[in-house]
Amino acid sequence: MSASLTQARILVIDDFQGMRTMLRDFLRAMGIIRIDTAANGKEAISQLRSAHYDIVICDFNLGLGANGQQVLDEARMHDLIGVSTIWVMVTAEKTTDMVMGAAEVKPDDYLLKPINQKLLETRLEKLIVRKQALRGIEEAIRAKDFMAAIAQCDQQLKAPGVVNPQEIQRIKSELLLTVGDHDAANALFQSVLAARSVPWAKTGLGKVAFHKEQYAQARDIFQQVLSENRMFMEASDWLVKTLDAMGDAEQAQQVLLDAVKLSPNSATRQKTLGDTALKTGTLDVAQAAFEKTIRISEFSPHKSPSAFTGLAKVFTAMDTPEEALKVLAKGRTAFRDSPEAAIQTAAAESAVYKKMGDTEKSEAAMASAEQLMAALPGKVSPEVAMEVAQNLLALGRKDQACDLMRDLVKNNHENATISRQVEALFEQADLGAEGRSLVEESQQEVVNINNQGVLLAKQGQFLEGAKLLRTAVQNLPNSEVVIMNLCGLLIGLMRQEGKTDALTHEVKGLLERVGHLNPANKKYHLYLDVINRGE
Numbered sequence: 077m078s079a080s081l082t083q084a085r086i087l088v089i090d091d092f093q094g095m096r097t098m099l100r101d102f103l104r105a106m107g108i109i110r111i112d113t114a115a116n117g118k119e120a121i122s123q124l125r126s127a128h129y130d131i132v133i134c135d136f137n138l139g140l141g142a143n144g145q146q147v148l149d150e151a152r153m154h155d156l157i158g159v160s161t162i163w164v165m166v167t168a169e170k171t172t173d174m175v176m177g178a179a180e181v182k183p184d185d186y187l188l189k190p191i192n193q194k195l196l197e198t199r200l201e202k203l204i205v206r207k208q209a210l211r212g213i214e215e216a217i218r219a220k221d222f223m224a225a226i227a228q229c230d231q232q233l234k235a236p237g238v239v240n241p242q243e244i245q246r247i248k249s250e251l252l253l254t255v256g257d258h259d260a261a262n263a264l265f266q267s268v269l270a271a272r273s274v275p276w277a278k279t280g281l282g283k284v285a286f287h288k289e290q291y292a293q294a295r296d297i298f299q300q301v302l303s304e305n306r307m308f309m310e311a312s313d314w315l316v317k318t319l320d321a322m323g324d325a326e327q328a329q330q331v332l333l334d335a336v337k338l339s340p341n342s343a344t345r346q347k348t349l350g351d352t353a354l355k356t357g358t359l360d361v362a363q364a365a366f367e368k369t370i371r372i373s374e375f376s377p378h379k380s381p382s383a384f385t386g387l388a389k390v391f392t393a394m395d396t397p398e399e400a401l402k403v404l405a406k407g408r409t410a411f412r413d414s415p416e417a418a419i420q421t422a423a424a425e426s427a428v429y430k431k432m433g434d435t436e437k438s439e440a441a442m443a444s445a446e447q448l449m450a451a452l453p454g455k456v457s458p459e460v461a462m463e464v465a466q467n468l469l470a471l472g473r474k475d476q477a478c479d480l481m482r483d484l485v486k487n488n489h490e491n492a493t494i495s496r497q498v499e500a501l502f503e504q505a506d507l508g509a510e511g512r513s514l515v516e517e518s519q520q521e522v523v524n525i526n527n528q529g530v531l532l533a534k535q536g537q538f539l540e541g542a543k544l545l546r547t548a549v550q551n552l553p554n555s556e557v558v559i560m561n562l563c564g565l566l567i568g569l570m571r572q573e574g575k576t577d578a579l580t581h582e583v584k585g586l587l588e589r590v591g592h593l594n595p596a597n598k599k600y601h602l603y604l605d606v607i608n609r610g611e
Contacts, residue, residue: 080204082107084130089113089120089147090166091139099133102193106200117142117150117375124156130207131200132157136167136186142375145341148181150377158214159247162203166191176339180309206240213247220591223605226251242268249280256598258284275301275308282311286318289492294318309339316348321493325355333361343373343380350386354393363390381407381417382459385424392431400428416460419448423464430470442467446476454553458484458494462501469505478514485518487554495519522555529561538569549586556590560599563587567606583607 086103088111090096096113103111112127114120116138124132132151136144144165151157165186184207185199209232216225229248233241245268252261265280282297298315301308312335319328332349339345350365366387373379384407391400404421411417422445429438445464449456456464461484468477481498488494495515502511525548532541545562552558566583570576584607590600 078201078204080208081200083110084108084204085110085112085127086131086133087112087114087120087123087127087129089115089117089132089134089138089144091115091135091137095135099191099196102191102196105193106197116140117144117147120147121150121156124151125154129157129161131162131164131204133164133166133196134183136165136169145177145181146376148183152181153377155218158210158218160207160210160214162200162207164199164203172338176307176309177341179307180339180342206243209235209238209240210244210247213244217251220595220604221608222251222255222601226255242274246276249277253280253283253287254595255601256287258287273304275305275311278304279308279311279314282314282318286314286321289321291318291322295322306334307338309335309342309345313345313348316352320352321496323496325352328352329356329358329361336365340368341372343369343376343378343383346372347378347380347383347386350383350390354386354389357393359390359393363387363394366390379410381411381414381420383407384410385420385463388424388428392428395431397428397432400431401425404428415448415452416456419445419452419456420460420463422448423460423467426467427470430467438471442471442473454487458488458497462497466501466504469501469507474507478510481511481514482518483552485515486522487552489519489522489555490557522552522558526557526561529565533565533568536572538565538572541565542569553589554593556593556597556600559586559590559593560597560603563590563603564599567603580607 086108088096088099088103090099090113093115096115100111100113112123112129114123118141120134121142123129134144134147138144138147142150144167148163148165151163157163162185163183165183166189167186168189170188184203187195187199213225213228213232216222216228226248229244229251232238232244233248238244245264249261249264252258252264261280262284265277265284268274268277269281278297278301282294282301285291285294285297295315295318298311298318301311302315305311312331316328316331316335319325319331329349329352332345332352335345336342336349346365346369350362350369353359353362353365366383369380369383370387373383384403388400388403388407391397391403404425408418408421411421422441426438426441426445429435429441442464445467449464461480465477465480465484468474468480481501485495485498498515499508499511502508502514525544529541529545529548532538532544542562542565545558545565548558549555549562563583563586566579566586570579583603587600587604587607590597591604594600
């Protein structure tokens with residue numbers, strides 16, 4: 077028995093007391109003493125928030141509430157576990173749905189019941205050796221120092237006798253994509269494929285092409301991956317994103333239909349199918365997908381009010397607005413503590429009442445949505461902002477819709493997806509030319525501000541440039557481009573006039589904002605590296 081295993085801290089998650097006791101006894105017999113248990117998903121998440129575990133042994137079926145797949149999903153989403161944590165899924169089921177669901181969240185291993193001590197010990201011994209090497213990488217990732225994490229990956233790959241090179245390469249590739257170094261990521265994927273054809277590396281090439289907006293190339297790569305391995309769901313999801321970017325909603329819908337046949341229990345994929353089918357007017361498919369999403373995501377971290385508003389749109393289009401209002405009422409109850417969900421629901425209700433010919437209630441619902449939005453300046457998601465704008469246009473309030481969409485485009489002026497969606501929104505309202513002009517003018521306004529700030533920086537006028545961009549950031553609190561240019565000017569100012577606590581604090585605050593908006597921003601990681609190293 078290795079010292080690493082006996083010193084590990086382990087969490088056992090199972091809804092049956094007998095199984096928890098049996099697994100705990102197995103672990104104690106191996107010499108492990110730091111063992112905690114949880115009887116359901118809620119307890120498990122609470123334990124994971126309060127302590128760092130080296131190993132988690134989790135049953136797939138956990139009774140009422142979240143299942144093991146959803147617990148792992150939530151743990152990853154909220155960084156409660158890292159790349160060095162071992163997650164072993166345990167199940168008595170052998171159904172295709174379960175196997176596909178478990179495989180999609182990528183546990184390190186999964187064991188079929190019945191389990192004996194020898195089997196568990198053998199698996200854990202192999203996993204602990206592989207995972208121990210990742211601790212330095214995990215520490216750097218937790219510190220958001222992704223450049224250091226990449227350096228740790230390189231160090232591990234050069235070490236003699238490395239036991240998990242492909243796992244480290246995969247982690248490094250994800251880090252490179254996160255920091256936006258697409259050329260380095262592409263080179264890594266090519267080197268992996270030169271040695272062995274693996275679907276994750278080929279899919280990685282498609283991701284690089286997608287990020288470079290080379291959509292036809294990305295589509296061809298993802299289709300090739302699926303022709304070789306139709307069960308590789310990640311390639312399927314990226315193919316859908318690519319087809320959506322190319323405006324081919326019908327083909328995207330077919331890919332999604334094929335995917336949900338293979339793996340039906342992904343809430344995000346079912347919701348995407350609902351959205352896509354709504355776009356193509358295939359209302360029966362949209363209804364089934366949204367209803368499935370609501371059903372399987374009740375305890376999922378991917379639970380979304382958009383599934384309820386989407387289903388309401390389906391019923392409205394089917395001329396059953398009363399059913400739409402019932403769905404929205406359920407959504408309001410399910411997300412009673414979310415102001416953003418309340419905005420989305422109120423905007424959707426406005427559309428339903430308009431369909432019913434009740435102008436007074438429609439206007440009142442929209443007024444409620446606008447009032448709630450005013451209380452959350454700069455904090456409403458693009459999806460919700462577009463939902464509100466769409467209904468403002470339907471009510472004939474074009475000026476308010478245009479103001480809302482100008483702010484959205486200016487805050488995301490380099491985001492081609494959002495620009496396309498805004499243009500489509502206006503096209504749907506028979507205002508296509510006006511929508512295209514709004515997007516183009518809004519983008520150019522931000523480009524002009526940025527160019528002026530960059531010019532001042534090149535001239536060494538960092539103070540004047542910072543003053544200009546500080547005002548711009550106040551007006552565009554979610555524009556990562558403007559924020560990052562302000563960071564560059566402030567760093568230049570520190571180099572010119574000396575570092576101060578006030579400037580350092582300001583830069584760190586701006587970087588934290590960008591890290592929340594888009595952790596894949598390349599400049600974000602470069603500037604974070606500069607600040608962390610005190611240059």
